[in-house]
Amino acid sequence: MHGYVFQFGEVFRELPMLLDGALTTLHISLLTLLFSLVVGTIGALCRMSDIRWIRVPAIWYVEVIRNTPLLVQLFFIYFGFSQINIDVSNYTAGLVGLVVNNGAYLTEIVRAGIQAIHKGQFEAGYSLGLSFRQLMRYVVFPQAFRVVYPPLCNQFIGIILWSSLVSTISVHDLALRGKELASTTFRSFEVYTVLTLIYVSITLVISGALKLIGRQLFRQPA
């Protein structure tokens, strides 16, 4: 270790600043989840449409997004916005990037959820005279949600972790606060150790909470 003295004091002194960054991380992650759930639901319905010119673009949206890096998508959107003179904040650009990215993953998750529902349910719904909208709203989505919930939770954890990439386009989230702290205190190793631990605790707490909520939501009726 060449006589390196670990000094966590300076890092802990700035803990409130880091936690403020963690709030931004949670904020952007939650908004990403909500918006990409909307994108994913629309995407899944398009993806399963019988109409070719609705289905094919949805398929390519999913394929292109899933086969290119999030970082490149973020740069494409962030620098692209400024190239065509659209003035948006870094936060908005980051949010749009995360939503576009996770929308594709959620499209596949929601599609799997809808396809897991037995064909008889659709037939029963139609024979009761439900419209497509009613069928989705009262029959399909409530049941699909049960199937979608566990992968959705995993995706949310993924969103929290990958949202650290928006620090590269200067969104003041946990990762960027840490980077700034590292460059002012020169305690990079200590800062990133603490940061990693904060991320691990956030994900552990949230995944634990989501598991409990899931157990409450989907209790088998007695």
Add this chain to the structure above:
Amino acid sequence: MPQYVQDRLNIYDAILLLQGLGNTILLCLAGLGLGLVIALFVGLARAAHFRWLSWPAALYIEIIRDSPLLMQLYLVFFALPLLGLNVPIFVAEAAALMLNSSAFMAEIVRAGIQAVGKDQLDAARGLGMGYVQTMRHVVIPQAFRVMIPPGVGLLIGLIKDSSIVSVISYIELTRVGQILTEKTFLSFQVFGIVAALYFAMCYPLSRLALYAERRLKVGG
């Protein structure tokens, strides 16, 4: 390509892009190869019945899977000099990717091992094989089959994740994209090309993973 794009992007930029592409591939291969070795041991430890083997392995896997790759990258990058290792950036980055991918791969290895039926283990024991022999001749060859589709998926993830290395200024594909954007201000075109190159690497692999999944489906 329109004239104004041709004026600002020239053949040297194309060469730079190809160099970046080459470095990305090298980085991924290094990360994958080394990660595979570690993952095999961690996965075996995770699937082991001794607590003092399986718990540390589980902790390793959990910490890596529950923290962002960006943090792991910075940690490795700043920790290696503290350990007295002055290594080139490439080695530090490959090490970080290796750590990250090994945790995910270890879970694939564990799932593969646990997918092998218990009767196979009993049969091997009945034939008088020891643990190492059972693993080597019976379990791992069969587990390998199950591991291929998720393994290819992981490789796709690795190629995409390697883009993050650009934040430490290693000249790979994404970093080249940043450099060219700073030079030409053609962000859409440059990152469009960069994205297309990543897509060209990942899309065939994702088709391969689908094909392998159908082809290698274990009965049952």
